Amino acid sequence: MINNIKIFLLCPVPEDQKPINVYIGLKENVLTNWTTLSKKNYEQKLISIFLSFFLIISIGRIRYFEEVNYLIDWLLFNCFLSFIFLSFLLFVIFYRWKQVEKDFNQPRIFYEEASWYDGQIWEKPFSILKNDKLISTQKIKPILQRILQTLFRNFSLILTFLFLLEVQ
DSSP states (O other): OHHHHHHHHTOOSOGGGSHHHHHHHHHHOTTTGGGGSOHHHHHHHHHHHHHHHHHHHHHHTGGGOOOGGGHHHHHHHHHHHHHHHHHHHHHHHHHHHHHHHHHHHOSEEEEESSSTTOEEEEEOOHHHHHHHHHHIIIIIHHHHHHHHHHHHHHHHHHHHHHHHHHHO
16 A cells, blocks of 8 residues: 555646546536436536536527517527537537547657647556556446447437428
């Protein structure tokens, strides 16, 4: 245990580039922390984000609302755009979590001490690599799977709204 702490403290990688600190940063970031919530809270947050996008888009597109006959078309198109924006947000969050997972699973950390031209590589000791892989499989993989499932659902809804817009 003492050796692990010594190895971790002697790690030359700057604090903001260590995978564990990036992971903690994502868990504490307002934009990404809701992906770690329980299933019920995750879905509530997802719905609230969708409704926020829908409200913003509806306010922005209010001038295109011509008459009551086109209300359904107007609502369908706003839902379509809202799901596209939500999917884009989820894709960005997925990419950020995927980067952290990749950093946890790699046996080496590429880091920069001062600027872009002095990159270094630090080989992780086995004990840290083992802990990193454990965090990756137990904490990050379920988040990635949840986001991926949500993205697939969103894309199927986008296709549904696209079909409904074409039929109308």
